[in-house]
Amino acid sequence: xxxxxxxxxxxxxxxxxxxxxxxxxxxxxxxxxxxxxxxxxxxxxxxxxxxxxxxxxxxxxxxxxxxxxxxxxxxxxxxxxxxxxxxxxxxxxxxxxxxxxxxxxxxxxxxxxxxxxxxxxxxxxxxxxxxxxxxxxxxxxxxxxxxxxxxxxxxxxxxxxxxxxxxxxxxxxxxxxxxxxxxxxxxxxxxxxxxxxxxxxxxxxxxxxxxxxxxxxxxxxxxxxxxxxxxxxxxxxxxxxxxxxx
Numbered sequence: 001x002x003x004x005x006x007x008x009x010x011x012x013x014x015x016x017x018x019x020x021x022x023x024x025x026x027x028x029x030x031x032x033x034x035x036x037x038x039x040x041x042x043x044x045x046x047x048x049x050x051x052x053x054x055x056x057x058x059x060x061x062x063x064x065x066x067x068x069x070x071x072x073x074x075x076x077x078x079x080x081x082x083x084x085x086x087x088x089x090x091x092x093x094x095x096x097x098x099x100x101x102x103x104x105x106x107x108x109x110x111x112x113x114x115x116x117x118x119x120x121x122x123x124x125x126x127x128x129x130x131x132x133x134x135x136x137x138x139x140x141x142x143x144x145x146x147x148x149x150x151x152x153x154x155x156x157x158x159x160x161x162x163x164x165x166x167x168x169x170x171x172x173x174x175x176x177x178x179x180x181x182x183x184x185x186x187x188x189x190x191x192x193x194x195x196x197x198x199x200x201x202x203x204x205x206x207x208x209x210x211x212x213x214x215x216x217x218x219x220x221x222x223x224x225x226x227x228x229x230x231x232x233x234x235x236x237x238x239x240x241x242x243x244x245x246x
Contacts, residue, residue, distance in 0.1 A: 005125060011037050015048035023060055027067060034071050043125075046073055046095040049115065054090040055080065074098045076105045082115045094120050101125070138185040148184040155180065 003010040013033065017026045038044060046068065052060045054075060065075065073095040080088035092115055094105060102123040107116040159172040 008125065009042045010045060010125070011042050012045045012047070013037065015046065015050065017049065017051050019051045021051075023063075027063060031067055034067075038071050043097055043101060044071065044073060044095075045120075047093070047118070049092045051091050054093055055088075068095050072097045072099065076103060076120060077118050079107055080116075081107065081118065084114070091115070092118060094118055096120070096122075136187045136189055139188055140185055144184050148180065151180045151184065152177075 001012045001014075003012065015030065017023075034044070034046075050064065052058070052064060054061055054077070068074070074097070075093050075095055076098065077090060077093045080090050081092040082089045096103060103120055104123075105118055105120045108119045109116050155176060157173070157176065160169055160176070163169045163172060
């Protein structure tokens with residue numbers, strides 16, 4: 001995944017190596033990928049489950065870190081990512097260029113896996129605020145709800161009831177449910193026109209808020225002048241009292 005920012009560009013690579021996979025083949029393929037994606041102007045972030053315990057010194061760990069060091073990538077995770085009753089291992093890791101990126105990393109238990117997630121914060125990567133925020137909504141009304149309930153009742157759910165594996169049952173149910181849900185309640189991207197006002201500073205906003213407060217709180221009287229009704233407000237007296245009280 002490539003992320004283009006005003007200050008720099010990021011290339012995020014996610015890797016999973018099976019415990020029964022051939023280590024040398026995985027290492028060679030990883031080197032081919034890094035040679036293809038490595039650029040001086042792009043920061044690489046390599047993350048994933050390598051199924052190599054980084055808490056122990058072993059030959060596979062040394063070979064992996066030697067390869068990644070040639071691309072200026074160093075490990076950032078120093079804590080166990082898989083904690084069991086009798087063991088704790090560090091098989092998941094995030095590799096970045098620690099010389100050019102300021103970071104902090106901490107574990108996060110999401111309850112979805114026996115591995116804890118890792119959250120990394122990059123402090124010297126700045127992204128410009130979007131000129132126009134994006135808002136998405138779903139069209140939900142009586143007709144779409146009726147269509148949703150009808151499609152759910154017509155679904156046979158054979159791939160759910162005829163399966164024995166709990167994980168496959170959960171995935172099949174979620175896929176069928178989300179397919180019907182997204183078909184009945186599609187996301188809509190409205191066109192929002194926002195006119196930026198760079199001249200509207202914080203000081204002007206505070207002045208407008210104070211003026212609004214004075215307007216709603218001061219006594220007023222109607223005065224007829226040339227057939228028109230003018231609203232006369234005692235701004236001077238109230239403002240003077242406000243400064244004296246503060």
